[in-house]
Amino acid sequence: MSLFPGIDRHSIVFKITLRIILSSLGLVTLLGIVNTRFVHREYQELEQERLTTIMKDALQTLGVNLSYEFYEAVGETGDNLLKNKNVLQVQISSKTKGEVFSCSHAEKDNMSEGFSRSMAITDPATEEGIGKLTVTYSREHYRAMMLKYYRNLAILLVIYLFFAAYLIRFLTVSLKPLGELARQMHSFSPDRKKTHLPYLPEKKDEISHIARAGNAMIASIYDFADKQDLLNRQLLKARNELEKRVEERTGELKEKQMQLAHAGRLVALGELAAGIAHELGQPMQIIKTAAAILAEEMENDDMDRREVLTIAGKIEPQIDRATAIINNIRTFARYDLGTEAIAVDLRQPLEECLSFFNEQFHQRKIRADIEIADNLPKVRTEAQKFQQIVINLLANARYAVDNKYQPGEFDPAYEKVIKIKLYQEKSENKVILEVIDNGRGMNREEQERCLDPFFTTKPPDKGTGLGLSIAYGIASEFGFKIEISSVAGEGSVFRLKMDAVARHHKPEPESLEL
Amino acid sequence: MVVMSAKLIKTWWLCWLLLLIAFPAQAAENDGLLKIHAALLPKTVLMDYQFERKLVDGAIVVGVVCEERGRFSAERLKEYISAKYPDGIRNYPIKVKKFYYDELPDSTSGATIFYLMPASETAVCAALELLQDERLIFSFEPSDLRLGAVISIMVRQKVRPVINLDALRRRNISLRPVIMKISKMYYKGQ
Numbered sequence: 001m002s003l004f005p006g007i008d009r010h011s012i013v014f015k016i017t018l019r020i021i022l023s024s025l026g027l028v029t030l031l032g033i034v035n036t037r038f039v040h041r042e043y044q045e046l047e048q049e050r051l052t053t054i055m056k057d058a059l060q061t062l063g064v065n066l067s068y069e070f071y072e073a074v075g076e077t078g079d080n081l082l083k084n085k086n087v088l089q090v091q092i093s094s095k096t097k098g099e100v101f102s103c104s105h106a107e108k109d110n111m112s113e114g115f116s117r118s119m120a121i122t123d124p125a126t127e128e129g130i131g132k133l134t135v136t137y138s139r140e141h142y143r144a145m146m147l148k149y150y151r152n153l154a155i156l157l158v159i160y161l162f163f164a165a166y167l168i169r170f171l172t173v174s175l176k177p178l179g180e181l182a183r184q185m186h187s188f189s190p191d192r193k194k195t196h197l198p199y200l201p202e203k204k205d206e207i208s209h210i211a212r213a214g215n216a217m218i219a220s221i222y223d224f225a226d227k228q229d230l231l232n233r234q235l236l237k238a239r240n241e242l243e244k245r246v247e248e249r250t251g252e253l254k255e256k257q258m259q260l261a262h263a264g265r266l267v268a269l270g271e272l273a274a275g276i277a278h279e280l281g282q283p284m285q286i287i288k289t290a291a292a293i294l295a296e297e298m299e300n301d302d303m304d305r306r307e308v309l310t311i312a313g314k315i316e317p318q319i320d321r322a323t324a325i326i327n328n329i330r331t332f333a334r335y336d337l338g339t340e341a342i343a344v345d346l347r348q349p350l351e352e353c354l355s356f357f358n359e360q361f362h363q364r365k366i367r368a369d370i371e372i373a374d375n376l377p378k379v380r381t382e383a384q385k386f387q388q389i390v391i392n393l394l395a396n397a398r399y400a401v402d403n404k405y406q407p408g409e410f411d412p413a414y415e416k417v418i419k420i421k422l423y424q425e426k427s428e429n430k431v432i433l434e435v436i437d438n439g440r441g442m443n444r445e446e447q448e449r450c451l452d453p454f455f456t457t458k459p460p461d462k463g464t465g466l467g468l469s470i471a472y473g474i475a476s477e478f479g480f481k482i483e484i485s486s487v488a489g490e491g492s493v494f495r496l497k498m499d500a501v502a503r504h505h506k507p508e509p510e511s512l513e514l
Numbered sequence: 515m516v517v518m519s520a521k522l523i524k525t526w527w528l529c530w531l532l533l534l535i536a537f538p539a540q541a542a543e544n545d546g547l548l549k550i551h552a553a554l555l556p557k558t559v560l561m562d563y564q565f566e567r568k569l570v571d572g573a574i575v576v577g578v579v580c581e582e583r584g585r586f587s588a589e590r591l592k593e594y595i596s597a598k599y600p601d602g603i604r605n606y607p608i609k610v611k612k613f614y615y616d617e618l619p620d621s622t623s624g625a626t627i628f629y630l631m632p633a634s635e636t637a638v639c640a641a642l643e644l645l646q647d648e649r650l651i652f653s654f655e656p657s658d659l660r661l662g663a664v665i666s667i668m669v670r671q672k673v674r675p676v677i678n679l680d681a682l683r684r685r686n687i688s689l690r691p692v693i694m695k696i697s698k699m700y701y702k703g704q
Contacts, residue, residue: 061691064699068679070688072563077691125679125701 012175017168028160032153043145047086048117051137054084055119059133066094066131067123075101081135088114089136092121095129104136114138177207185214257473261388264470268391269329278359279325283318290315328352341478343378343501346386346431350422353390357398366401366416373423377500379431385474392467393435393494394418399458400439400492424500431498438491447486544587547654550673551629552594555652556603558665558675559627561693562650568626573607577625579641581615584631588612591629618644627652630663638663648686659700674698 058077065073078090078101089104114136121131269276290311297303297311354370361368379386401416419436442450442457449455451472456465475482479499486492559565559574569575576595578588592610602608611625615637628645630638630653638653642662645651653663659678664685666676675697682689 057695058691061694064679064694065688065691068683070682072688073691073694080691124699 011179017164017171020167021164024160024164028157036149036153039149040146043142043149046145047137047139047142050086050141051117051135054081054087055117055133055135059119059121062092062121062133063124063130066092066100066121067125069097071100077101078103086138086141087135088138089116089134091134092131093134094121094131100131113140174205175207177211181207181211181214260466261385261470261474264392264466265388268388268395268467276325276329276356276359278363279355280322283322286318287315287322290318325355328355341380341382343380344383344386345376345378346381346422346433346498347372347376349383349387350390350420350433353387353394354420356391357394360398361418364398364402364416366398366418369417369419371419371421371423376422376424376431377502379498380501381478381480381498385477389471389474389480389496390433390435392471393433393496394420395467396494397435397437397439397492400437400441402439404438404440404489425497428497429500431500433496433498435494436491441488441490441492442484442486443488446488447484450484451482545590547667547669548587548591549594550667550669551652551654552591553598554667554675555595555627555629556599556608558650558652558693560604561690563688563690564648565626568649569606570609570624570626573609574603574627575609575611575625577611577613577628578631579613579615579618579628579633580631581633581637584633585612587631615641620644623647625649630654630658635661646685650687651681651685665697668698676700 058081062074062077064070065077074092078092081087081090082103082105087105090101091099092101093099116134116136118132118134120129121133122128123130293311294308297308350372354368357368360366397418401418404414404416405411415438417438419434421432421434421436423432423434424430425432446457451468452465453469454465455469458465472482474480475496481497483495483497484492485495555576556574559576562568565574578591580588588610589612592612595608595610599608613619613625613628615633618641627650628641630641630651632654633641638655638658638661642651651662651664653659653666656666656668656676659666659676659681662678662681662684664678664681664687668674668676675693676699677689677694677697678700680702
């Protein structure tokens with residue numbers, strides 16, 4: 001066991017004791033120096049006083065004896081003075097007789113170590129000076145006293161050091177539990193149910209108070225942690241249930257959205273049905289005519305084989321054309337099963353959409369200006385959903401130019417124009433589809449609400465109000481942006497902004513599903 | 515007349531009564547002083563540097579000079595000294611020798627120190643004239659210092675010796691400083 005357990009340069013005990021020792025040592029040193037100076041002066045004065053006392057004592061009789069020439073008595077006074085161990089030399093002189101007594105101690109021959117004092121001897125009867133007493137006094141006694149003083153000072157210092165050591169020992173032993181307390185508090189964890197502060201609670205010192213308070217606090221923390229754990233478990237359970245319900249609802253919503261989108265596509269197809277029928281009718285009519293010609297030719301014996309082959313050759317492209325139209329419709333009307341987005345060249349799906357509208361534009365005398373830029377980058381999307389956006393935009397544009405004027409109104413100079421532009425905005429690295437019409441346009445309120453579900457300016461039998469809303473939902477799904485600018489009576493511009501896929505992007509497989 | 519006689523007798527008896535009371539009182543006071551003197555006399559002898567030269571047959575002899583009426587006091591002093599110093603002092607035996615004022619010898623060699631009991635001024639002066647040798651003259655009465663006695667005792671708040679320095683010098687007596695330190699000095703004319 002160490003004398004000063006747990007003490008290091010960071011501990012409070014070390015700092016306190018260091019300050020106590022340093023300040024005390026400084027104080028003791030200062031007091032020692034000051035006191036030594038005082039003692040030095042005091043001892044010197046004391047020695048002077050002692051010398052003065054013994055000289056005055058001697059002068060009482062010397063005055064009598066010298067004035068009456070009792071030289072034996074004078075000599076005895078001198079001898080008595082020399083009996084003092086600190087008196088090195090005594091000289092008594094008379095004015096009339098000169099030096100009557102002079103004696104120095106044989107052992108005290110080192111006169112330079114003493115100090116001398118002279119006093120006048122006066123006649124007690126006449127108060128006149130009749131002689132002089134000179135005494136040389138040793139500093140030995142002063143040195144002995146100073147030595148004793150230094151020895152006492154050293155003893156005091158040793159006692160003080162022992163006391164300081166005891167104080168440090170007391171502080172370290174007393175405050176040792178504080179370190180243990182800190183260690184326990186440091187290792188405290190709400191998970192460790194058996195952690196507690198071990199300091200003896202039966203003691204009544206401050207550390208025990210802290211330990212007891214700490215134990216009470218730990219008990220509260222455990223209690224709180226238990227409650228918190230229970231709450232967490234309940235919360236986790238509730239969250240799981242909620243997630244499950246959200247997932248269910250999301251699935252349902254997604255299904256509904258898919259159904260809604262499918263319905264929208266079917267609605268669009270319904271609207272396009274006449275044009276599509278006309279589109280299919282043309283090849284069918286050509287095929288029928290060709291079949292009739294072929295039948296007639298086959299009945300003739302002099303069948304012109306070259307002409308038959310020419311006519312038969314016209315049938316196949318028409319069949320291909322009809323097949324393409326049917327495939328487009330099938331693809332568009334297909335129920336969405338949630339395929340993955342891939343990089344798509346938008347030109348083909350756009351041209352397929354436009355094919356649906358060719359006949360309608362032709363019948364309604366709408367001039368379609370189509371500008372599709374070459375060498376466009378691809379866009380990450382699903383072709384079918386992109387087509388749904390395009391069809392909704394084109395259907396709206398067609399309705400806007402068809403219904404610019406109320407029934408009965410007519411402007412002979414008005415030409416229905418719909419511009420479709422597909423180009424790249426290189427500064428923003430986006431592919432932009434613009435559908436511009438010079439139709440009826442929208443006022444401010446209509447612009448603000450046109451993307452809301454079930455908002456429509458069409459009569460109830462003409463529209464559901466879901467077209468733009470579905471288009472907006474699809475655009476948001478792929479991170480596209482739809483910008484609308486419109487002026488009532490002049491037309492509208494719908495701008496679909498899509499992030500272009502980098503050209504060096506590695507072509508992705510058609511489908512990730514294997 | 516009878517009444518007057520009775521009154522006179524009564525007064526006479528009263529006077530006798532007062533005398534009877536006063537005399538023992540006076541005697542008691544003297545007795546206390548005698549005890550002090552008895553204690554101090556031998557020590558005073560030792561204060562003289564040449565006391566050994568003044569011994570009588572190797573003994574310290576205290577010569578008590580008294581009148582006839584003072585012989586009882588002299589006797590008591592002797593008793594007190596003997597009682598105080600039964601074995602002498604510093605191995606010197608102490609003897610007390612009685613002298614009468616009117617029978618003083620011409621030489622002082624018979625005693626080491628002379629002690630003058632109370633007497634008339636004439637008797638004291640005569641004694642001091644006779645005792646001119648180097649002997650300490652201790653006087654019962656401090657007033658005798660004025661007449662030439664060497665040393666006496668003053669009793670005030672404390673007992674202090676009084677030394678006549680002129681007498682000392684005249685008699686060529688040198689005292690040890692220790693007695694000078696505790697004594698009061700008498701100078702001529704004081």
